[in-house]
Amino acid sequence: MASAVLILGAGQAGFQVAASLREKGFAGTVTLVGDEPHLPYQRPPLSKGYLALSPLPDVLIRHEKFYQDNRIELRTGARATAIDRTRHAVALTTGEMLQYDHLVLATGGRNRQLSLEGTDIDGVLSLRHLDDADRLRQRLQDAGRIVIIGGGYIGLEVGSLALALGLETCIVEAAPRLVARVASTELSEFFHRHYEKAGARILCGTTPARIQGSAGHADSVQLANGEVIPTKLVLICVGILPNVELAEGAGLEVANGIVVDQFLRTSDPSIYAVGDxxxxxxxxxxxxxxxxxxxxxxxxxxRAVAEAILGRPKPFESLPWFWSEQGKLRLQIAGLIQGHDRAIVKGDPASGTFSVFCFRGPTLVGVESMNRPVDFVAARRALTEGLPITAEEVANAAFDLKSRVGPLRPAAAA
Ligand SMILES: Cc1cc2nc3c(=O)[nH]c(=O)nc-3n(C[C@H](O)[C@H](O)[C@H](O)COP(=O)(O)OP(=O)(O)OC[C@H]3O[C@@H](n4cnc5c(N)ncnc54)[C@H](O)[C@@H]3O)c2cc1C
Structure with missing residues (x-):
C-alpha cells in the first residue's frame, strides 16, 4: 500500500526529500510543510548576488508548477507545533493534524541571538531568511557604513558586497581570527589581509558592548574596549542554532542537533532528520x-532519505563540502578540517590562488581551495576514496594533486 511521507521544513533539505521521492518513483502522498510564506528557495544568494544584483535574481528552487506536476502537497505559512508519535500525526498552527507513515524533520536552524543591549533598535538586522535579505538589500543602498558583528562566511560575504557598494565596512569578531570555527589559520589570515587591503576595518578578539541609538534608530556600536563606532546599519551574524524543539518535544534524542544514525534515522525508526x-x-x-x-x-x-523511504537504505557517507563566493574570491572546501593539526599551503596566498591541505595526524582530512577549482575536484575524489596522501608528499614542491588522483571522472567534477 502506498504510504504517506510528511516533511517538516520546506528549505533545501526538505525540498530535496520531496523532489527525490518523486524522481525515484514514490507513489504515495508527499506533503511538505514550511512556516515561511514563500515557495522553497536557495539561501546562498541571500548573502551574495541577491543583495546587489538588479534585476533581482530568482532564488526559488522550483516554481509552483513543479509541485503541482509532481503531486507534492506544499503547505507554506504553516508551522508544525507538535509530533504525536503514538498516533503518527503532526499538529500545525492551522489547527490541522497531518498523518504520516514516514516523517522527515528538515527544520534547519535559526540565527543565534546576542544578549546585547540595543539589538531591537531599527537598523539592526540579521540574515537567514528571504525577508531578512530584502530588508538588508534596501538598507545597504543608503547606509554609508555598516558594522558586521560576526566574521564567519556570511559576515565576510556581506562585507565583500558592502565594500563593493562603497560602504565603510567594519567587521567585529570575538574569536582571535576570522572564520575561526571552520577554517584553517592560513585561510583566516588570508581573509584578514584581503579585507584590510580592500579597505575594511577588521577587529578580531573584540566584542561589542551595546548598540546605541537615537530616536529609535541605530547610530553606533560601542565595543567592550569603550570605542564607539558610528553606524546606522548593524548586521548580526554569529552563527545558528539547530531547530530541535519539535524533536525534543517528541522525546527524540537531541544534542546540538537531532541525533540520527548512519541511515539518518532518529531514535524512532519512522522519523528521519536531514540538513542543518x-x-x-x-x-x-x-x-x-x-x-x-x-x-x-x-x-x-x-536524496539519501528518499532512498531509505523507498526501502533502499544505505549508510550516509557523502563527503562534506562547501563553497563561498566573495567578490572575485571563489573558495571551495572539501572534507572537514576541524581538529586538523598540520596545514600545508600550496600556491601563493598573495596572488589569491592557493590551497591549504589540512592533516589530522597522518590523515588528510580537508582541502581549502581558493580560486583553484582543479585542486577542489581532485581533493573531493582523494578524500571520498580515502587515498593515502601524506603530508611529506604534499610538502614536496613538485606535488600535483590532480596527477596524484589520476584522471578525473565527470561525476567527481560535478
Ligand atoms: C545567507 C546564507 C548564505 C549561505 N551560503 C551558503 C553557501 O554559499 N554555500 C553553502 O553550502 N551553504 C550556504 N548556506 C547554508 C545553506 O543555505 C544551508 O546549509 C541550507 O539551507 C540548509 O538547508 P535546510 O533545509 O537544512 O535548512 P533551511 O534551508 O534553513 O530550511 C529549513 C526550513 O524549515 C522551516 N521550519 C523550521 N521549523 C519549522 C516548523 N516547526 N514547521 C515548519 N517549518 C519549519 C524554516 O523556517 C526553514 O524555512 C548559507 C546560508 C545562509 C543563511
Whole structure:
C-alpha cells in the first residue's frame, strides 16, 4: 500500500526529500510543510548576488508548477507545533493534524541571538531568511557604513558586497581570527589581509558592548574596549542554532542537533532528520557525530532519505563540502578540517590562488581551495576514496594533486 511521507521544513533539505521521492518513483502522498510564506528557495544568494544584483535574481528552487506536476502537497505559512508519535500525526498552527507513515524533520536552524543591549533598535538586522535579505538589500543602498558583528562566511560575504557598494565596512569578531570555527589559520589570515587591503576595518578578539541609538534608530556600536563606532546599519551574524524543539518535544534524542544514525534515522525508526538540524556519525570525522551547515549536505541527505523511504537504505557517507563566493574570491572546501593539526599551503596566498591541505595526524582530512577549482575536484575524489596522501608528499614542491588522483571522472567534477 502506498504510504504517506510528511516533511517538516520546506528549505533545501526538505525540498530535496520531496523532489527525490518523486524522481525515484514514490507513489504515495508527499506533503511538505514550511512556516515561511514563500515557495522553497536557495539561501546562498541571500548573502551574495541577491543583495546587489538588479534585476533581482530568482532564488526559488522550483516554481509552483513543479509541485503541482509532481503531486507534492506544499503547505507554506504553516508551522508544525507538535509530533504525536503514538498516533503518527503532526499538529500545525492551522489547527490541522497531518498523518504520516514516514516523517522527515528538515527544520534547519535559526540565527543565534546576542544578549546585547540595543539589538531591537531599527537598523539592526540579521540574515537567514528571504525577508531578512530584502530588508538588508534596501538598507545597504543608503547606509554609508555598516558594522558586521560576526566574521564567519556570511559576515565576510556581506562585507565583500558592502565594500563593493562603497560602504565603510567594519567587521567585529570575538574569536582571535576570522572564520575561526571552520577554517584553517592560513585561510583566516588570508581573509584578514584581503579585507584590510580592500579597505575594511577588521577587529578580531573584540566584542561589542551595546548598540546605541537615537530616536529609535541605530547610530553606533560601542565595543567592550569603550570605542564607539558610528553606524546606522548593524548586521548580526554569529552563527545558528539547530531547530530541535519539535524533536525534543517528541522525546527524540537531541544534542546540538537531532541525533540520527548512519541511515539518518532518529531514535524512532519512522522519523528521519536531514540538513542543518541533523547530527550524524560521519566516516569523514572518524565516526564522530557532526552537524554540517551546507547546501551539498542538505541535498545529499535529502536524496539519501528518499532512498531509505523507498526501502533502499544505505549508510550516509557523502563527503562534506562547501563553497563561498566573495567578490572575485571563489573558495571551495572539501572534507572537514576541524581538529586538523598540520596545514600545508600550496600556491601563493598573495596572488589569491592557493590551497591549504589540512592533516589530522597522518590523515588528510580537508582541502581549502581558493580560486583553484582543479585542486577542489581532485581533493573531493582523494578524500571520498580515502587515498593515502601524506603530508611529506604534499610538502614536496613538485606535488600535483590532480596527477596524484589520476584522471578525473565527470561525476567527481560535478
Ligand atoms: C545567507 C546564507 C548564505 C549561505 N551560503 C551558503 C553557501 O554559499 N554555500 C553553502 O553550502 N551553504 C550556504 N548556506 C547554508 C545553506 O543555505 C544551508 O546549509 C541550507 O539551507 C540548509 O538547508 P535546510 O533545509 O537544512 O535548512 P533551511 O534551508 O534553513 O530550511 C529549513 C526550513 O524549515 C522551516 N521550519 C523550521 N521549523 C519549522 C516548523 N516547526 N514547521 C515548519 N517549518 C519549519 C524554516 O523556517 C526553514 O524555512 C548559507 C546560508 C545562509 C543563511
Amino acid at each position: 538540524c541533523a547530527r550524524y556519525p560521519s566516516r569523514h570525522a572518524g565516526g564522530e557525530l557532526v552537524r554540517v551547515e551546507s547546501v551539498p549536505n542538505a541535498t545529499d541527505q535529502g
